[in-house]
Amino acid sequence: MSYNNNVKILDCTIRDGGLINNFSFEDGFVRAVYDTCVGSHIDYMEVGYKSDKKIFTGNQYGPWKFCDENDIRRIVGDNNTGLKISVMADAERTDYHTDILRKTDSVIDMVRVATYAHQVPTAIDMIKDAHDKGYETTINIMAVSLLTESILNSTLEQLSKSEAEVIYIVDSFGSLYSNDIHKLVNKYMQYAKADRKKVGIHCHNNQQLAYSNTIEAIGHGAEFVDATIAGLGRGAGNCPIELILGFLKNPKYDLRPIIECIEKHIPAIKKQNNWGFDVAYMLTGLMNKHPREAIAFLDSKREDYTNFYDTMVNCD
Amino acid sequence: MSYNNNVKILDCTIRDGGLINNFSFEDGFVRAVYDTCVGSHIDYMEVGYKSDKKIFTGNQYGPWKFCDENDIRRIVGDNNTGLKISVMADAERTDYHTDILRKTDSVIDMVRVATYAHQVPTAIDMIKDAHDKGYETTINIMAVSLLTESILNSTLEQLSKSEAEVIYIVDSFGSLYSNDIHKLVNKYMQYAKADRKKVGIHCHNNQQLAYSNTIEAIGHGAEFVDATIAGLGRGAGNCPIELILGFLKNPKYDLRPIIECIEKHIPAIKKQNNWGFDVAYMLTGLMNKHPREAIAFLDSKREDYTNFYDTMVNCD
Numbered sequence: 001m002s003y004n005n006n007v008k009i010l011d012c013t014i015r016d017g018g019l020i021n022n023f024s025f026e027d028g029f030v031r032a033v034y035d036t037c038v039g040s041h042i043d044y045m046e047v048g049y050k051s052d053k054k055i056f057t058g059n060q061y062g063p064w065k066f067c068d069e070n071d072i073r074r075i076v077g078d079n080n081t082g083l084k085i086s087v088m089a090d091a092e093r094t095d096y097h098t099d100i101l102r103k104t105d106s107v108i109d110m111v112r113v114a115t116y117a118h119q120v121p122t123a124i125d126m127i128k129d130a131h132d133k134g135y136e137t138t139i140n141i142m143a144v145s146l147l148t149e150s151i152l153n154s155t156l157e158q159l160s161k162s163e164a165e166v167i168y169i170v171d172s173f174g175s176l177y178s179n180d181i182h183k184l185v186n187k188y189m190q191y192a193k194a195d196r197k198k199v200g201i202h203c204h205n206n207q208q209l210a211y212s213n214t215i216e217a218i219g220h221g222a223e224f225v226d227a228t229i230a231g232l233g234r235g236a237g238n239c240p241i242e243l244i245l246g247f248l249k250n251p252k253y254d255l256r257p258i259i260e261c262i263e264k265h266i267p268a269i270k271k272q273n274n275w276g277f278d279v280a281y282m283l284t285g286l287m288n289k290h291p292r293e294a295i296a297f298l299d300s301k302r303e304d305y306t307n308f309y310d311t312m313v314n315c316d
Numbered sequence: 317m318s319y320n321n322n323v324k325i326l327d328c329t330i331r332d333g334g335l336i337n338n339f340s341f342e343d344g345f346v347r348a349v350y351d352t353c354v355g356s357h358i359d360y361m362e363v364g365y366k367s368d369k370k371i372f373t374g375n376q377y378g379p380w381k382f383c384d385e386n387d388i389r390r391i392v393g394d395n396n397t398g399l400k401i402s403v404m405a406d407a408e409r410t411d412y413h414t415d416i417l418r419k420t421d422s423v424i425d426m427v428r429v430a431t432y433a434h435q436v437p438t439a440i441d442m443i444k445d446a447h448d449k450g451y452e453t454t455i456n457i458m459a460v461s462l463l464t465e466s467i468l469n470s471t472l473e474q475l476s477k478s479e480a481e482v483i484y485i486v487d488s489f490g491s492l493y494s495n496d497i498h499k500l501v502n503k504y505m506q507y508a509k510a511d512r513k514k515v516g517i518h519c520h521n522n523q524q525l526a527y528s529n530t531i532e533a534i535g536h537g538a539e540f541v542d543a544t545i546a547g548l549g550r551g552a553g554n555c556p557i558e559l560i561l562g563f564l565k566n567p568k569y570d571l572r573p574i575i576e577c578i579e580k581h582i583p584a585i586k587k588q589n590n591w592g593f594d595v596a597y598m599l600t601g602l603m604n605k606h607p608r609e610a611i612a613f614l615d616s617k618r619e620d621y622t623n624f625y626d627t628m629v630n631c632d
Binding site: 177178179207208209210211212213215216219230240242243246247255256259260262263267279282286303304305306309310 | 532583
């Protein structure tokens, strides 16, 4: 029994989980996730988005949509721990010149830029901005399952010249199978290795493949792994961090604090929010579509799955 | 987009699902599963066990523990459909000479003999008995994750000489990873091919890998695939048949009747029974153990996962 010591785990429970409740987690839960990540020796914790307050106005969003420095410090203080703090910045939805402070003024360690292929020039400028301010950076190419080979190649070609240290495969719709993952990791590795970057993996569970695809990616060389406590995340959810720790068998990680966090906090979150595999998500995943129709179906407590199936099969 | 026309799907919703309620499904549900399998053009439906009534006495068991001919015919009549009917017969728990009728007197098409490695001589005699009576037969080697390489080799050597048409890999504890599945399928294929047998796969979902391991097995040559509606089955459940149909993309199968069955019947079954992934099952799967402790933990409505973790980690 051996393990790969190069794999870093990024917990995005609050960031991806925030998508199901407009980032309105109570401080107690955010602090519990932070304490769990510290106690389990997780490498990174992503606390939310750095969204542009001029675009996202009104009172419907909780603090983790914006990750103001004061909000983060209310939870982590000066974060004198081994855990690094990450935020996600969406291309075209972030006032990055203003809202991302210099690293010397922030407790944040890493900025992850999320981009669709058509936004890559903006994303590259965002990476440069964050890098120059002193942060570690990653680039996360969203919805890779929609990209043609030639668009993906040119996207990777451009991003491989950026300052990002990690290029992420993001299966936004949970529609990829293991052979897709193998091909994508191999391709990303070619571009990444040439520029001494690493490859990351972020999966969704629409077809019950989030965890298996994550470990397939690790087997093919991915070294940054996104996961969440109890798989908390939009729609069908993410790769559960408890499964990844069990798989990796790296003695530096400790599973017990995660089990404790699940016991103490997940039942209350489950009462107020929906996430996790459902046949409705399977159908959107199978059809390589955004899960929004399935989310709406389940949020409205509908149970007429056959009608939903017919609608999905017969839409354009 | 292509598909493998050689893969046969066996629905074991009632048989493996029966393990969670002592085989007491109402006729309406059993008939619904039968109608669904016929409508979806599934290849086989397993209706239960042929258990020895001298061993399993008392009133706690429903009819699908024994699968009397009259009980099966009450549901399927003479089964003038394309769906084949299967039963499972456990080695040392089946009075096979008496309880398995001649094929000419039965609506059953296939007898699947389930055996642990130490019961193989009995299993071989059971296969011969069923084969000589006119049935298709398979041999299902249980708990393969506990077997040493040399014991597995000698088991396969013996079983490859039997009349069984299919040799099944059974991940009873849901503890195998994809690389284990690849190695096992390759090994089983060597023994099976020499004697013109096929390889089957039966997975459990303790680590959320039942579906992914099933499609990994298909990719390496397995041609008999066990699955259940909504993953219904003991503990963490089985590979969901709806996911397999989506993956295979074989136009002979129809997903819609399965979605209908899930809509109409699964909510009521869910209200009365527990199955599906849970962290407790993850822990037994990780430790390559029978899920009985996790089943007892969940059946007693316990929520003290940290205590359960400590008990599992510290037991022998």
